[in-house]
Amino acid sequence: MSLDNEVEALKKVPLFRGVDDAKLRLLAFISERVSFRPGETLCEQGERGDVAYIILGGEADIQIGTNGGRETVATVKQNDVVGEIAILIDVPRTASVVATSEVLALAVAKDNFLKLLKNFPDMAIEVMRVLAHRLERTTREVGRLRAGSTGSAE
Numbered sequence: 001m002s003l004d005n006e007v008e009a010l011k012k013v014p015l016f017r018g019v020d021d022a023k024l025r026l027l028a029f030i031s032e033r034v035s036f037r038p039g040e041t042l043c044e045q046g047e048r049g050d051v052a053y054i055i056l057g058g059e060a061d062i063q064i065g066t067n068g069g070r071e072t073v074a075t076v077k078q079n080d081v082v083g084e085i086a087i088l089i090d091v092p093r094t095a096s097v098v099a100t101s102e103v104l105a106l107a108v109a110k111d112n113f114l115k116l117l118k119n120f121p122d123m124a125i126e127v128m129r130v131l132a133h134r135l136e137r138t139t140r141e142v143g144r145l146r147a148g149s150t151g152s153a154e
Contacts, residue, residue, distance in 0.1 A: 003028055006106065009056050013079045015126050023120050031106035036060070042082065042097040042105070049086020049093050050110045055079065058103035063096045070096065073141075084127065087113055 006028035010016050016024060031054070036042055042053055045065055055078055062074040062082070076082050076097065086093045087110040108116075117124040 006031075006033075006056070009079075010054065010106075013054060013081065015054075015081050015130050016123065017126060019120065019123050019126070023116070023123065027108070027116060028106065030112045031108045034105050034107045036099040036103040036105070038099050038101055040099050040103075042099065042103070043086075043093050045094065045096040046092045049083055049091075051107045052084040052087055052110075052113055053082050053097070053105040053107055055082065056104045056106060058099060058101045058105075060097050060099045060103055063098055064094075065096075075100070081130070084113065085131070088127070088131075 003025065007021060007024045010019075010024040010028060011021075016027075034053075036058075042060060043049065043051075045063070055076055057078050059075055059077045060082070061072040062076060063070040063072050065071075073095065082097050083093070085091070117127060
């Protein structure tokens with residue numbers, strides 16, 4: 001995939017909505033192109049996060065470890081970003097990400113990602129919006145699960 005094609009792909013990522021082409025070109029240039037086969041792990045729950053992935057093609061499951069094993073809680077696909085939480089707040093990965101098809105992605109190193117956010121506030125605002133949306137969705141899902149478990153116990 002050429003740099004121009006990667007910039008065009010990045011324009012479709014909601015996280016980078018409104019970010020100008022020059023900044024997207026820089027992001028594509030400093031990122032590593034990686035691919036994963038079905039069943040390969042992009043990141044593992046509990047590990048230290050030093051890279052975020054921008055999915056350019058394919059799909060992967062977001063899985064969390066439970067007492068009953070791994071449970072898929074979401075699926076990511078083209079134009080999604082995964083792994084950014086661990087690099088933003090220095091916590092272990094909150095979930096595992098496992099390819100369910102051939103996945104093509106841009107891997108953005110922690111230092112580069114943080115420099116971009118510092119230098120381009122419009123990108124940082126979009127990151128906050130995406131994370132706030134995820135938090136709201138997760139909070140709603142936890143509430144639904146708690147209501148379901150409370151109701152079944154009585």
